[in-house]
Amino acid sequence: MNIIDVMSTRRNIKVFKPDVIKDELINKWLQTASLAPNHRMTEPWEIYVIGKETRAKLNHKTNFGDAPFLMAVVSRNGATVVETEENVVATACFIQNFNLAAWAEGVGTFWSSVGITPKNKQILGVTDDSTILGVLGVGYPKVVPDPKPRTPIQNKITSLP
Numbered sequence: 001m002n003i004i005d006v007m008s009t010r011r012n013i014k015v016f017k018p019d020v021i022k023d024e025l026i027n028k029w030l031q032t033a034s035l036a037p038n039h040r041m042t043e044p045w046e047i048y049v050i051g052k053e054t055r056a057k058l059n060h061k062t063n064f065g066d067a068p069f070l071m072a073v074v075s076r077n078g079a080t081v082v083e084t085e086e087n088v089v090a091t092a093c094f095i096q097n098f099n100l101a102a103w104a105e106g107v108g109t110f111w112s113s114v115g116i117t118p119k120n121k122q123i124l125g126v127t128d129d130s131t132i133l134g135v136l137g138v139g140y141p142k143v144v145p146d147p148k149p150r151t152p153i154q155n156k157i158t159s160l161p
């Protein structure tokens, strides 16, 4: 698949096959994701690989679609409000890079915001100097949903003089 096809066919996956993903693949996609743009090379992303015990505590209603691999992606806050915002943006780029790298090799992700509650932040051991951008279930998709309609981009463009 070329990059446009990867971006066009990617979906947020809600149900996964049980097949385990090799560590080397996860590591490759994480390494690729870390090529994401980030201002002043802060590389603000941190990855928390979530094991069985912690996963059970999160008590997610669908158990993240039974994804065989689960991780939280966290953005370290910066020294200023602007730096913190920039770090969040860079970490979002990191996540989408990961999503696309995995999708290009047939693996989907379930991006969940379950980590944003104070209780779940505590369960994940993430301190107040960081922001959880997502808990990501990763696995081979059992079902690939249809695309969700998007607003024509022309409706989003403002042309300035």
Ligand SMILES: Cc1cc2nc3c(=O)[nH]c(=O)nc-3n(C[C@H](O)[C@H](O)[C@H](O)COP(=O)(O)O)c2cc1C
Pocket: 010, 011, 012, 013, 111, 112, 113, 114, 133, 134, 147, 148
């Ligand atoms: C920051 C963020 C948080 C999200 N949190 C959730 C979530 O908690 N539960 C969920 O089902 N999907 C979540 N999603 C996925 C979106 O629902 C999904 O991307 C959207 O419905 C469009 O579908 P698509 O990604 O398949 O095109 C999240 C996406 C983002 C970017």
